[in-house]
Amino acid sequence: MSTEREALMTTVVTLLSAIAPELEPQALEPARPLRGQLDLDSMDWLNFLLSLHQRFGVDIPEVDYARLVSLNDVVDYLQARA
């Protein structure tokens, strides 16, 4: 994994832990759906996407929501757009 990608992933996990404070980064499986792993409801998820928007300046249209499932998906998406 490139250092750039690694840094991006760390930032995303930090943003997630703002929503799910009990999150343990080591226990997070990057290929599995985030919402199930962290018990995020739609309000939590929207807040997470909002925090991505604020941190990275990307606007995430609603049609893209379906592509953002796992941590890997989110990082891929950000890498493609940043």
Next chain:
Amino acid sequence: MIEFKLPSLGADMEEGTLLSWQVQPGDSVKRGQVVAVVDTSKAAVDVEIWHDGVVHELLVQPGDKVPVGAVLATLLAVGEEAPARRPEAAPAALAQAVNAAGAPPARATERVPESGIIAVAARPPVSPLARRRARELGVDPDHVHGTGAQGSVTLADIEASVRVASAPARVIAATATAAPVAVTAVATPDRQSAMRQAIAAAMSRSKREIPHYYLSELIPMARALDWLQQFNAGRPITERVLSAALLLKAVAIALQRVPELNGFYREGQFEPSAAVHAGVAISLRDGGLLAPALHDVATKPIEQLMRELADLVKRARVGSLRSSEMSDPTITITNLGEQSVMSVLGVIYPPQVALVGLGGIDQRPWVEDGKVCARPLLCATLAADHRASDGHRGALFLAELRDLLQQPQALAAADSKAIKPGDPT
């Protein structure tokens, strides 16, 4: 002279512990202003005052536990002169606190074993409550500056000593910025067990006293979802609306048409409420449940409802709710659709008379023009109090809800009167 009393902050609350005053004697206060923070078994609540005036005397000190209805402070009405000083005022208030706490302190002890704190006399240098809280927070109470009587260390002092850490967390969470939030908000095992007991008490009372009846209705959601998708398509992420907001609005308008589901059952009779203050069931991440009110849902446009809902959820989770939100929901709405359950049959929160349960919106078989097809459907349920309404009226409510969700555009607007009753187009 106006008496400012501890309001009831929900059916499951009998007493509260004053954490801090936000005002001092001599301060002018405005109706709706937060004047005190009171700890209940469920959360710390910002208590608002309901009169304009000038604070005259604070009768309860931080750390004191007092029953609902106890006079916390006195207030001079605007223009009122301060009366001659009555030196016995404070002891009288304390006596009131002790007496009104209920002759048998068994009730209180049942929840919090160390609740002898109500008796304020001969306060030790560190109150038991403060000592316990200090233990929970990992603070050494002997190194905290005491501001209580005779320099004693109060619960508020303990809280204040860690507020440096928690205060920024509150602000950060409330504005949803990117920084990591160390939510120190009151999530101790002790708090959890107190909340569990409070929920148990309210729900047991509900099942004991309220003759529930239950109805359910499958609602086609294709129109509402399509409309919402279009509505959100042109909007930045900060202004997008979730289906939860649209559903709240639909419930509120349907309630206006079946008012016997919205209000309180008290002292043997039903008191309808003109406004719909929807208690939104919010699960806390570390367990437990709060259902604070979103006010005047029927009259607000959907964008505003969404903003207020997001704010309410955030504040519920960091333990920053206001007294009016805790005390006046006229109905509760619980949405368990996130876990993709099909339906939820709720337990009514007394003294309310109904609870609306929303399941997940999922593709399910639906019959249209004699053919089976897949459609997004929502199962809405109603648990209602038979003392206030009958199944026929309850059924009418669910039918209204179904019809309203077929006209999302009209529903989303501020003025609900534009919607024709019973017109699904």
